[in-house]
Amino acid sequence: MAIRIPWNKFEAVVLLKAYLEVKQGNISRREAISMVSKKLRQKALLAGLEIDDIFRNENGISMQLSLMESLLEQKKIRLHKASKLFEEIVDLFQNNPSKISELLQEAEKYDISGNEKLKDQIFQFLDVTYVNGIVKGSQIEWNRFRRRFKELHEGKEIPKSIDLESLVSERAIEYNNRYYVISDIAKEQLIKVVDDLIGSGQKIFYYEELYERYVDFFEENHIFTADVLRLLLKKISPNFEYHKHYFVTEKKVRIEKEIRQLFSKSTCITYEQVKEKMPYISMKKIKQVLNSQEEFIWVRGNVYTTKDQIVLNETEVSMVKKLIETEVEEKGFSSMANQNFEVSVSLNPQLSEYAVREAFFQTYMSDCYDRRGNILYFKGRSLNVNELLRAFCSGKKEVTIAQLNKYETEITGCHHGRGISAAYDTMVRVDKEKFVCTDALAFDIAQTDWALSLFAMDNVIPLKAVTSFTSFPYIKGYGWNLYLLESFCRNYSKKYRFQSLFVNSKNVGAIYPANRNYNEYTDVMAEVVMKANIPLSFEDVGSFLCDNGYVARRTVAIGDVITRVQAMANQGG
Numbered sequence: 012m013a014i015r016i017p018w019n020k021f022e023a024v025v026l027l028k029a030y031l032e033v034k035q036g037n038i039s040r041r042e043a044i045s046m047v048s049k050k051l052r053q054k055a056l057l058a059g060l061e062i063d064d065i066f067r068n069e070n071g072i073s074m075q076l077s078l079m080e081s082l083l084e085q086k087k088i089r090l091h092k093a094s095k096l097f098e099e100i101v102d103l104f105q106n107n108p109s110k111i112s113e114l115l116q117e118a119e120k121y122d123i124s125g126n127e128k129l130k131d132q133i134f135q136f137l138d139v140t141y142v143n144g145i146v147k148g149s150q151i152e153w154n155r156f157r158r159r160f161k162e163l164h165e166g167k168e169i170p171k172s173i174d175l176e177s178l179v180s181e182r183a184i185e186y187n188n189r190y191y192v193i194s195d196i197a198k199e200q201l202i203k204v205v206d207d208l209i210g211s212g213q214k215i216f217y218y219e220e221l222y223e224r225y226v227d228f229f230e231e232n233h234i235f236t237a238d239v240l241r242l243l244l245k246k247i248s249p250n251f252e253y254h255k256h257y258f259v260t261e262k263k264v265r266i267e268k269e270i271r272q273l274f275s276k277s278t279c280i281t282y283e284q285v286k287e288k289m290p291y292i293s294m295k296k297i298k299q300v301l302n303s304q305e306e307f308i309w310v311r312g313n314v315y316t317t318k319d320q321i322v323l324n325e326t327e328v329s330m331v332k333k334l335i336e337t338e339v340e341e342k343g344f345s346s347m348a349n350q351n352f353e354v355s356v357s358l359n360p361q362l363s364e365y366a367v368r369e370a371f372f373q374t375y376m377s378d379c380y381d382r383r384g385n386i387l388y389f390k391g392r393s394l395n396v397n398e399l400l401r402a403f404c405s406g407k408k409e410v411t412i413a414q415l416n417k418y419e420t421e422i423t424g425c426h427h428g429r430g431i432s433a434a435y436d437t438m439v440r441v442d443k444e445k446f447v448c449t450d451a452l453a454f455d456i457a458q459t460d461w462a463l464s465l466f467a468m469d470n471v472i473p474l475k476a477v478t479s480f481t482s483f484p485y486i487k488g489y490g491w492n493l494y495l496l497e498s499f500c501r502n503y504s505k506k507y508r509f510q511s512l513f514v515n516s517k518n519v520g521a522i523y524p525a526n527r528n529y530n531e532y533t534d535v536m537a538e539v540v541m542k543a544n545i546p547l548s549f550e551d552v553g554s555f556l557c558d559n560g561y562v563a564r565r566t567v568a569i570g571d572v573i574t575r576v577q578a579m580a581n582q583g584g
Contacts, residue, residue, distance in 0.1 A: 016060065018075075022051050023100040024114040026072070030079050040076070048072045049177040056173060112249065133169065134182060136160055137192040142233050144189035148176070184242045191239060197232035198247050204228075205248065208291070214264045216291040217257040218244075224290070257292075266292060267300055270307075274317045278361055282313045305373055310366045321362060321370035324354040332375055335387055339380070344394060347372065348385040348421050385421040396422055400433035409447045410434060412516065428514040435514065439498045441489050443516055454499060455484040460506040463496075463522070467507060471523040471539050473560035474509065493518040510535055512562055519563045533568060536561055537575035547573050 029043040038046070051067040065071065078093040080086065082101040103110050137145065140159065146152045153175050161168050169175065176190075183190035204225065208216070218237040222229055234240055244251065244258060251258045273280055273288055285297045301307045301315045308316050331350045338345035347368050355367045372382060380387040381394075388394050403418050404410055415430030423429070438446040462482040466472060480491035489495065500509035500522055510532045511520030521535050529535050536556060545551050552573055553565035562568070
């Protein structure tokens with residue numbers, strides 16, 4: 012009968028480490044119990060001890076893990092009390108964590124008591140022969156391993172009492188359901204590489220960037236992916252702080268802070284200059300930080316500065332603040348594009364006017380105002396872009412497409428035709444480039460509808476189907492064209508309407524009788540496609556609609572049209 016063997020400090024730190032892994036969510040409690048049981052039983056066998064089925068089995072480990080938890084989390088367990096050894100180990104963890112790291116390293120040495128030579132042979136054999144790893148949980152694979160080991164070591168067998176998988180799992184890297192053994196020499200070289208880089212001032216390392224920089228070294232040592240590198244680093248350098256895509260040398264190290272420090276020696280910095288100073292941070296992350304953090308201000312191209320690098324003239328700031336506050340109070344919004352920052356711009360010759368305006372907003376306005384493009388409005392209130400665009404058009408005798416696009420960009424940061432759409436609601440488009448106020452011209456609505464009926468009659472037709480304006484009534488000061496006709500159909504005609512997929516300057520869209528109540532433009536296109544009796548393929552329908560001026564290009568809407576035609580056919584028209 013095997014004697015009862017007391018726990019030792021090496022076993023206790025293994026249990027402590029397992030609990031911490033569970034608490035951090037790295038493994039489940041069940042997995043931790045199974046792993047510790049296998050590990051401690053294997054240690055005993057390797058040390059030449061005689062053990063029975065009860066020794067460090069999963070039931071016992073489960074209870075001991077609860078006792079360790081009770082000490083760490085200061086919980087009370089009624090039936091059992093943690094041993095003095097466990098109390099000492101927890102005290103070390105809380106007050107002298109470096110000693111725990113030493114004990115864990117010693118525990119690795121403890122693994123090989125009495126069988127160091129055999130264990131070295133096993134791991135060397137794995138390192139050389141199983142370059143692509145060995146399958147986890149495959150008894151067939153481990154039996155094959157034993158046979159190959161015996162063949163290459165002159166008949167020497169690995170004792171059956173040794174649980175090979177448990178033994179290997181302690182040192183190997185587990186990735187994609189395989190175990191990878193990395194040599195001690197490779198580990199030492201990797202530690203030296205990282206230590207040298209830290210010595211040169213690097214604090215943040217993205218695994219992919221580090222891997223790419225030393226890819227030859229990693230491949231030579233059977234480290235074939237950045238994920239394996241990450242797992243290996245966590246195993247051999249547990250003191251670093253590890254994240255999904257990168258690790259940092261100290262807990263308080265943050266990417267934003269490290270980039271900010273670069274500006275202490277330079278007013279402006281580019282993406283490339285940050286990358287040069289911090290080669291192990293991905294360019295994608297550098298761009299993300301500079302673009303998303305308010306403290307970094309875009310200057311031009313790929314150039315950035317920080318808010319505290321920008322000098323603002325106090326008198327100018329005071330004047331602009333007052334103007335903005337007054338406008339927002341009266342109109343509900345104010346445009347920074349209309350404010351004068353001439354003095355402040357002259358004080359910052361290296362920077363753009365945009366950067367000066369941005370610094371002004373971040374420093375003086377962001378607490379009380381929200382912003383969309385250059386438009387400021389009270390924080391927490393909504394801003395109706397369409398109303399602003401219509402207000403921009405209101406009262407103007409004429410406005411150009413370029414002016415509409417510029418103003419939309421000021422408000423939203425880009426233009427997608429919303430300015431043109433707002434102009435169609437409040438003005439008349441007289442040509443490709445210009446809208447005029449509704450008072451600038453007078454339509455003879457009845458005569459114009461009659462002339463249009465010569466082309467449309469009671470049908471849906473593309474705008475481009477109107478190829479002559481000889482029958483259309485005279486308008487003083489303006490000549491008929493498709494842009495003017497579109498405006499007429501949108502807002503004046505009694506008999507016809509106009510729709511298109513998007514507002515455009517290509518005369519693309521459809522005219523149809525006003526008594527047709529289409530829910531959306533897809534229904535308009537579906538009707539003309541059905542009447543055309545063409546094959547309902549994306550290519551055929553897309554070509555028909557493009558060639559006849561119903562759409563400017565093939566879009567996903569073509570698929571919706573086909574679906575609608577099929578539904579109409581099933582309903583009998």
